[in-house]
Amino acid sequence: MKPGIPKGTRDFSSTQVARRNFIFNIIKQAFEVHGFQPIETPSFENSSTLMGKYGEEGDRLIFKILNSGDYLSKVDETLLTSKDSSKLTGKISEKALRYDLTVPFARYVVQHQNDITFPFKRYQIQPVWRADRPQKGRFREFYQCDADVVGSDSLWQEIEFVQLYDAVFSKLQINGTTIKINNRKILSGIAEVIGAKDKLIDFTVALDKLDKIGKEGVVNEMVSKGISATAIEKVQPLFDFTGSNTDKLASLKNMLSDSEEGLKGVEELTFVINNIAALGLKTSTLELDVTLARGLNYYTGAIFEVAAPKEVKIGSIGGGGRYDDLTGIFGLKGVSGVGISFGLDRIYLVMEELGLFEAVTLPKPKVLFLNFDESESLAKMKAITTLRSNGIKTELYPDVALSGNQQKKQWKYVDKRGIEFVVTSIEDGKFKFKNTQTREENNLTIKEIIKKVQ
Numbered sequence: 001m002k003p004g005i006p007k008g009t010r011d012f013s014s015t016q017v018a019r020r021n022f023i024f025n026i027i028k029q030a031f032e033v034h035g036f037q038p039i040e041t042p043s044f045e046n047s048s049t050l051m052g053k054y055g056e057e058g059d060r061l062i063f064k065i066l067n068s069g070d071y072l073s074k075v076d077e078t079l080l081t082s083k084d085s086s087k088l089t090g091k092i093s094e095k096a097l098r099y100d101l102t103v104p105f106a107r108y109v110v111q112h113q114n115d116i117t118f119p120f121k122r123y124q125i126q127p128v129w130r131a132d133r134p135q136k137g138r139f140r141e142f143y144q145c146d147a148d149v150v151g152s153d154s155l156w157q158e159i160e161f162v163q164l165y166d167a168v169f170s171k172l173q174i175n176g177t178t179i180k181i182n183n184r185k186i187l188s189g190i191a192e193v194i195g196a197k198d199k200l201i202d203f204t205v206a207l208d209k210l211d212k213i214g215k216e217g218v219v220n221e222m223v224s225k226g227i228s229a230t231a232i233e234k235v236q237p238l239f240d241f242t243g244s245n246t247d248k249l250a251s252l253k254n255m256l257s258d259s260e261e262g263l264k265g266v267e268e269l270t271f272v273i274n275n276i277a278a279l280g281l282k283t284s285t286l287e288l289d290v291t292l293a294r295g296l297n298y299y300t301g302a303i304f305e306v307a308a309p310k311e312v313k314i315g316s317i318g319g320g321g322r323y324d325d326l327t328g329i330f331g332l333k334g335v336s337g338v339g340i341s342f343g344l345d346r347i348y349l350v351m352e353e354l355g356l357f358e359a360v361t362l363p364k365p366k367v368l369f370l371n372f373d374e375s376e377s378l379a380k381m382k383a384i385t386t387l388r389s390n391g392i393k394t395e396l397y398p399d400v401a402l403s404g405n406q407q408k409k410q411w412k413y414v415d416k417r418g419i420e421f422v423v424t425s426i427e428d429g430k431f432k433f434k435n436t437q438t439r440e441e442n443n444l445t446i447k448e449i450i451k452k453v454q
Contacts, residue, residue, distance in 0.1 A: 008132070008140025014362055020143075020348060022360045023172065024125060027145045027342055030168045031123040034145050039122050041104040047096045053103045053329065061130045063140075064093040066164045072185050097129035102326070102339060102446040110330040110373060118151030118335075136314065139345055146320075149337030150327065158302045158322065161340045162286060163279070165306055165318060168342065170282040170416075173356050176309035177284045177317070182270050182292040184299045184321070189262015190290075193255065194234040199227050207238070208293035215239045241290050245273050268301060270329060284408060300324040304340055306388045307348045317346045365395040366453055367421040370410050372401045376426050383431065383446050384424075390450050421453060 005011065012020065018375030030093060031038075044065055051059055071092040072080070081087070081246055090211050098104050109116065125145045132138055147164065149157045162179055169177045174229045187207070191200045202225035207217050213221070217237070222232050236254075249270055269288065276286050284306075301322030308317050320340030327335045367387060369380045380396055387394040401407040414422055414436060424432045430443040433452070444452065 006140065008134035008138075010139065010141075016348075018361045018362045019351075019357050020344065022357075023347055023351070024145070024343055026171050027168055027344075028123070028125065029269060030164060030171065031145075031147050033167075034121075034164050036121045036123040037106065039105075039124055040110055040126060041098070041101070041124070042046070043127070043318040044095050044097050045104055045107065047094055049107050049330075050096050050103055052098055053326075054099060054204070057205065058099060061101050061132050063097040063129045063131050064089055065095040065097065066093055066156075067095075099130060100128050101126060101144050101341070102148065102323070105146070105148055105339075106150075106323075106326045106337070107330055109335065109404050110327050110332040113332060119149050120151055121147070121149045123147045128234060128446070136349070138315065143344040145342040145344055146339055147205065148337055150335055150337040153269060153336045155271050155302075156275075157266075159275050159279070161304065161320065161338065162272070162276050162281070162284075165304075165340065166281045166284040169284055169306075172347070172351065174309065174317075174347070174350055174354070175283040177309075179281075179284050179318075180285050180289040180292050181269065181272065181286060182289055182303045183265035183301055184289065184293075185261050185265025185268065186256065187265075187293055187302065189256040189259035190235065190238070191267060192259045192262065194231040196227050196231040199225060199231075203235075204293035207235075207291050210449060211291075238290050245277075245288045245297060248290065249273065254289065272302065294319055294321065302338065308346070309354070312350050312353050314346055317343045317350060317351045319343075323389075328408075362417075363393070364394045364417050365419055367392060367394045367423065367449070368414055368417075368419045369394070369396045369423045370401070370407075370414075371397040371399060372407060372410075372425060374400045379426055383449075386446050387450065387453075390454070392450065392453055421449075423449075 028038075036279065047062075047064065054062075074305055075088065075091045105122065105124065111118065123146060125143065127141055127143050129141050132140060134140060137186045147161070160179070165177070165179050169175075184204075184379070187204050188197075188200060191197050191203050196203050203222065206221040206225065206227075209218060218414055219232055222235075223229075241251070243251070243299075249266060252266050253263065256266060273286060273288065287307070292303055295307060299321040301324065303321040304315045304319055306318035308314050318341060319340070322338040324336045326337055327333075369384060371377065371380075377400070378398070382394055384394045397410050397413065399406070401410055420436060422434045422436055424434065426432070427443060430445055431449060431451055432441065434441045442448075442452075
């Protein structure tokens with residue numbers, strides 16, 4: 001049987017890891033420049049922590065972990081024969097792989113509230129798992145890079161997150177990203193004025209799919225969820241909502257004139273959009289997208305999603321929003337939060353497609369000591385130890401060359417890895433040192449090598 005890996009997972013080569021680390025480092029630097037502190041949470045949580053926080057669709061995509069030992073021994077025989085998986089799961093699985101980093105973060109805040117100084121700005125870069133159907137840019141195991149603020153109601157946090165997105169994508173040279181923004185209060189207001197308030201979740205989940213399944217698909221899904229024809233007719237203008245952000249805000253204000261909650265959402269969006277216009281962005285565009293819902297139950301205010309440059313056909317490369325009551329689920333009331341996430345794997349695909357990885361190089365030694373004479377190996381290792389203690393990446397080719405062909409193999413290794421400096425032999429206590437780019441050769445002491453390389 002051939003070895004393999006599960007669908008939706010990947011092995012990463014050295015080149016891919018170097019490129020991924022390049023993205024990680026850019027995001028991490030931006031997080032810290034904006035004042036965020038790192039934390040980490042376990043790869044799996046108690047099922048009770050995760051279930052019910054992502055809506056019905058999200059719950060289906062959570063990977064459950066079977067209990068240890070004979071997990072069927074304590075299950076009632078009647079339940080086993082009924083083959084009701086929804087009831088059986090709770091009996092045989094008490095833990096699950098995390099679906100995202102936001103809910104575990106909310107759990108962390110509640111559990112460690114006495115050790116946290118609020119407002120608390122945290123970032124987290126860790127893998128998450130979703131039992132989704134694998135496709136381009138969508139994996140079952142992938143990294144999220146999250147930043148959140150809890151303990152502040154200020155809309156300046158939303159403005160900072162728009163700036164953070166812009167800063168990261170500018171640094172990665174992904175120009176032309178569109179930061180889409182909406183507000184959950186606006187969606188609630190729309191559901192209210194069209195008479196579908198009791199179907200808010202079904203309404204928003206369907207509306208969020210407009211760019212994927214089109215108008216007809218959205219209408220069909222709304223019908224299947226029991227949303228009335230009258231309500232669907234009233235919501236039709238949203239399918240072709242055009243104009244500038246200012247135009248859209250004016251239209252929404254008029255449309256939601258009878259909804260206090262909807263008007264509050266318009267007010268919040270106006271604050272963010274106007275201040276971003278005054279501050280300016282480097283390479284991104286902020287766009288009000290009234291169909292943006294992201295399908296998650298815990299958002300209560302602003303909702304974000306980042307679209308890649310138009311020439312790259314891929315899903316969102318970032319998203320997030322405000323969640324005023326998420327920690328309340330775990331017993332901590334009155335702590336508002338807002339956060340965003342960067343989709344590392346899709347960002348990688350975008351950069352690959354745009355040819356932005358040319359400057360990313362693999363880690364390699366600055367100096368390589370070739371191994372043509374066993375009697376010199378100890379002296380070379382002593383020199384290597386000295387170079388390393390001076391912060392110079394240095395290696396010894398491990399196998400001794402016993403023939404001319406084996407020496408050629410070592411030179412081929414130098415060429416393939418693009419190593420700049422090579423030491424071939426030791427003569428009269430000095431090292432034969434070669435610059436592979438200029439072909440210059442010198443006999444140098446270890447101190448002279450350090451000076452030359454640094």
